[in-house]
Amino acid sequence: xxxxxxxxxxxxxxxxxxEHIGGLGALFKLCAPGMVGRPxxxxxxxxxxxxxxxxGVAMVWGAGMPYGWIDCxxxxxxxxxxxxxxxxxxxAEKLLLSQGVTAIxxxxxxxxxxxxxxxxxQEREVCTIMERDHGRLL
Numbered sequence: 001x002x003x004x005x006x007x008x009x010x011x012x013x014x015x016x017x018x019e020h021i022g023g024l025g026a027l028f029k030l031c032a033p034g035m036v037g038r039p040x041x042x043x044x045x046x047x048x049x050x051x052x053x054x055x056g057v058a059m060v061w062g063a064g065m066p067y068g069w070i071d072c073x074x075x076x077x078x079x080x081x082x083x084x085x086x087x088x089x090x091x092a093e094k095l096l097l098s099q100g101v102t103a104i105x106x107x108x109x110x111x112x113x114x115x116x117x118x119x120x121x122q123e124r125e126v127c128t129i130m131e132r133d134h135g136r137l138l
Contacts, residue, residue, distance in 0.1 A: 020054050
């Protein structure tokens with residue numbers, strides 16, 4: 001992986017526990033409003049926890065498929081550039097590889113693009129995400 005910057009914190013990366021639900025919901029409001037209130041599979045969700053606070057999340061998909069996805073990848077702005085994203089990506093990759101995935105894709109946003117590039121991910125023109133808002137997501 002591309003390395004961890006000098007100003008580093010060491011979060012615990014784990015599957016969400018009952019005490020993380022409130023913090024996880026707050027992160028989903030920021031990174032994936034459509035996920036708020038929807039059940040998520042804790043076995044495919046990783047949270048970064050620091051001083052008892054959920055500060056990052058990554059969800060993975062693709063068990064049993066040739067390739068998997070890192071999705072809903074988000075770190076609170078206050079904790080960026082401190083290694084949290086690196087640890088989340090590494091944990092997500094390990095989880096997907098343990099599920100039999102042999103290639104991993106990630107949804108890159110303007111906030112995650114550089115981290116994913118440093119981690120060795122390459123841009124692919126696989127799809128264009130399109131959205132039509134029907135008032136349900138706001």
